[in-house]
Amino acid sequence: MAQVSLRKIVKAYEGGVQAVKGIDLEIDDHEFVVLVGPSGCGKSTTLRMIAGLEEITGGDIAIGGTIVNDIPPRDRDIAMVFQNYALYPHMSVYENMAFGLTLRKFPKAEIDTRVKAAAEILDITPLLDRKPKALSGGQRQRVAMGRAIVRNPKVFLFDEPLSNLDAKLRVQMRTEIKKVHQRVKTTTIYVTHDQVEAMTLADRVVVMNHGIIEQVGPPQELYHSPATKFVAGFIGSPAMNFIPARLEQASGALVLALPDGIRLNVPEARSARYAAHAGREVLFGIRPEHLTDDKPTDKANPAPLTLTPEVIEPMGMETLAHFRLDGAEISARLDPATPAEVGVPLRLIAHMDQMHLIDPTTDKVL
Amino acid sequence: MAADGTIAVRDAAEITGGRANSLQRFARRRSTIAFVMTLPLLAVIVGLVAYPALFGIYLSMLNRRMTEFVGFLNYEILIESETFWNVFFQSCFFAITAVLLKALIGFWLAHMLHHIPNNKQRKWRGMLLVPWVIPPALSTLGWWWMFDPSYSSINWLLSIVSVPEVPWLGHHWWARIAIIMVNVWIGAPFFMIMYLAALKSVPEQLYEAAAIDGATSWQRLRYVTLPMMANIISITVLFSLIVTFANYDIVRVLTNGGPRDLTHVFASYAFQVGILSGNIPRGAAVSLFMLPFLAVCAFFVLRGVVRRNKEQM
Numbered sequence: 001m002a003q004v005s006l007r008k009i010v011k012a013y014e015g016g017v018q019a020v021k022g023i024d025l026e027i028d029d030h031e032f033v034v035l036v037g038p039s040g041c042g043k044s045t046t047l048r049m050i051a052g053l054e055e056i057t058g059g060d061i062a063i064g065g066t067i068v069n070d071i072p073p074r075d076r077d078i079a080m081v082f083q084n085y086a087l088y089p090h091m092s093v094y095e096n097m098a099f100g101l102t103l104r105k106f107p108k109a110e111i112d113t114r115v116k117a118a119a120e121i122l123d124i125t126p127l128l129d130r131k132p133k134a135l136s137g138g139q140r141q142r143v144a145m146g147r148a149i150v151r152n153p154k155v156f157l158f159d160e161p162l163s164n165l166d167a168k169l170r171v172q173m174r175t176e177i178k179k180v181h182q183r184v185k186t187t188t189i190y191v192t193h194d195q196v197e198a199m200t201l202a203d204r205v206v207v208m209n210h211g212i213i214e215q216v217g218p219p220q221e222l223y224h225s226p227a228t229k230f231v232a233g234f235i236g237s238p239a240m241n242f243i244p245a246r247l248e249q250a251s252g253a254l255v256l257a258l259p260d261g262i263r264l265n266v267p268e269a270r271s272a273r274y275a276a277h278a279g280r281e282v283l284f285g286i287r288p289e290h291l292t293d294d295k296p297t298d299k300a301n302p303a304p305l306t307l308t309p310e311v312i313e314p315m316g317m318e319t320l321a322h323f324r325l326d327g328a329e330i331s332a333r334l335d336p337a338t339p340a341e342v343g344v345p346l347r348l349i350a351h352m353d354q355m356h357l358i359d360p361t362t363d364k365v366l
Numbered sequence: 367m368a369a370d371g372t373i374a375v376r377d378a379a380e381i382t383g384g385r386a387n388s389l390q391r392f393a394r395r396r397s398t399i400a401f402v403m404t405l406p407l408l409a410v411i412v413g414l415v416a417y418p419a420l421f422g423i424y425l426s427m428l429n430r431r432m433t434e435f436v437g438f439l440n441y442e443i444l445i446e447s448e449t450f451w452n453v454f455f456q457s458c459f460f461a462i463t464a465v466l467l468k469a470l471i472g473f474w475l476a477h478m479l480h481h482i483p484n485n486k487q488r489k490w491r492g493m494l495l496v497p498w499v500i501p502p503a504l505s506t507l508g509w510w511w512m513f514d515p516s517y518s519s520i521n522w523l524l525s526i527v528s529v530p531e532v533p534w535l536g537h538h539w540w541a542r543i544a545i546i547m548v549n550v551w552i553g554a555p556f557f558m559i560m561y562l563a564a565l566k567s568v569p570e571q572l573y574e575a576a577a578i579d580g581a582t583s584w585q586r587l588r589y590v591t592l593p594m595m596a597n598i599i600s601i602t603v604l605f606s607l608i609v610t611f612a613n614y615d616i617v618r619v620l621t622n623g624g625p626r627d628l629t630h631v632f633a634s635y636a637f638q639v640g641i642l643s644g645n646i647p648r649g650a651a652v653s654l655f656m657l658p659f660l661a662v663c664a665f666f667v668l669r670g671v672v673r674r675n676k677e678q679m
């Protein structure tokens with residue numbers, strides 16, 4: 001087990017494509033880090049450089065304090081689980097899991113103990129004599145994980161291990177991976193483009209975009225205080241609403257002027273933070289879960305806005321409503337009991353304590 | 367065609383009246399239609415494979431004038447003849463050595479090609495395939511000329527590095543080597559192209575997984591490439607073994623069996639005995655001699671292939 005450090009890592013493919021543009025990342029011992037980002041952002045490339053499957057164009061990678069730039073994959077003491085599992089089709093499940101240990105000349109008895117223990121953890125003991133062809137997708141996934149576990153490596157690398165599974169099995173295996181990590185506690189780097197996987201599994205999430213790291217932090221931190229518009233929009237589902245607005249100073253308090261004459265009061269607690277930006281055009285960011293229907297209570301609605309739903313999507317435990325405000329698409333999460341109807345104006349409340357303001361010129365969250 | 371066939375059968379069924387119903391049902395069964403559709407192929411196989419083979423076996427059991435059935439007499443005479451055992455030894459030596467060399471060289475070439483980037487690979491692939499594409503009788507003639515005692519260009523090249531003259535076709539061991547060389551030269555590209563296709567079909571991720579599991583490049587070859595190619599390797603080796611055992615043209619053009627009948631293989635010896643000396647049944651016996659061995663060989667190889675297919679594909 002070990003820490004992993006990436007320092008100014010650059011990867012340029014032939015033809016000048018820069019897939020990774022100088023990223024820095026420190027991963028602690030036992031930590032579960034998830035790299036997440038849209039397709040083509042360089043997640044796999046980063047992971048493959050850590051594995052040694054891809055040459056590094058610039059920068060240093062250290063595993064357990066040793067710089068491994070020029071060390072071949074077999075000497076890095078890592079294990080990797082591939083998206084399509086990459087099980088050896090001519091070997092039985094047992095042989096697949098034992099292969100790495102056999103190559104490293106472990107004694108037979110030791111190999112046997114380790115394979116059986118891993119099979120126990122992953123619940124695949126009855127499958128040990130089968131060939132991969134005779135396994136289901138989820139079982140292959142377990143075997144691929146077993147192959148990694150038996151090696152007891154310094155670092156586990158996962159490249160989208162669940163994306164070939166159906167939705168139900170994916171949720172189940174996600175829990176399984178988390179359980180395994182709680183038991184074996186090996187430093188883990190996990191690549192996915194699914195932000196739910198990232199949020200549920202990670203100790204820390206690394207959000208990547210276009211070959212750079214946008215933000216690193218624990219899931220809750222990314223959710224509550226995203227650093228950039230990209231992170232704000234990427235984390236959370238349905239995605240955060242962005243509405244063009246103008247921050248105005250009105251009799252000592254800050255007010256957001258939205259299209260259609262909607263005016264929302266900025267809470268007292270935020271005024272110090274935003275005061276310097278008064279009078280500027282900003283993007284108002286608010287998550288659908290912080291934009292709910294206005295239920296009649298004794299308190300006055302501090303931030304009311306009335307919008308007309310274009311689409312209503314009942315989901316059971318909640319209802320999603322979609323609106324349009326001066327070109328911006330807006331969605332809100334409603335109580336399923338609310339009688340919302342397409343075309344009928346609906347009074348909403350914006351939970352302004354959860355608001356975000358984004359500088360449209362730098363895309364940074366203010 | 368299937369429709370025609372079934373209609374015809376149905377018409378026939380109506381004529382017979384009483385059993386019409388069951389016959390009609392029989393004609394409409396999928397298996398019947400399938401059988402009717404494969405009939406042309408079956409006819410070709412029976413006419414061009416089964417009948418000649420059986421006729422060959424029958425021929426080999428006749429006396430020289432083909433007037434009397436003599437059982438296995440021809441085979442018994444062959445087994446007692448020293449010349450035949452020479453032919454047997456030479457055929458086995460030739461076929462096994464040549465197939466091994468072709469497989470090894472083909473594998474090596476395939477590996478080299480596999481590591482050339484795709485756009486440059488085509489040119490090399492084309493050039494390396496040339497020996498396999500030229501009609502063997504012609505290219506063997508070219509080799510014959512290069513081995514010629516007085517004008518041998520190979521000997522001339524050897525003399526430059528002061529290696530003494532080699533009696534290529536004059537001494538039987540050199541002649542055997544020359545035959546193998548030519549056969550390997552012609553046949554290796556076939557192995558190369560088959561192995562190249564097999565190499566391309568091994569998923570790159572298996573190599574990556576093996577590299578991470580700790581395999582050196584030799585171990586990757588041994589534990590990933592070779593097992594993944596096992597089927598192609600065994601099928602090409604079997605196929606080539608059969609074809610090489612039946613090889614005729616190279617021996618015929620290069621040595622014509624000489625010196626002293628020591629370079630004959632089954633096919634050229636069968637031709638000499640059966641056609642040139644006019645003992646057709648004996649010639650048939652020569653050419654059929656390897657059939658049981660190769661059949662057993664084929665059975666085991668193909669069984670292995672089927673088993674691996676079932677388990678892995």
Ligand SMILES: Nc1ncnc2c1ncn2[C@@H]1O[C@H](COP(=O)(O)OP(=O)(O)OP(=O)(O)O)[C@@H](O)[C@H]1O
Pocket residue numbers: 013014017018019037038039040041042043044045046193
């Ligand atoms: N071998 C290669 N040669 C050239 N460019 C490549 C190569 N491999 C990847 N790229 C480019 O590098 C960029 C990053 O690729 P990478 O595979 O790391 O993306 P990713 O984040 O894993 O995406 P996905 O979620 O689709 O797997 C992409 O723009 C891709 O086109």
Ligand SMILES: [Mg+2]
Pocket residue numbers: 043044045160
């Ligand atoms: Mg990827």
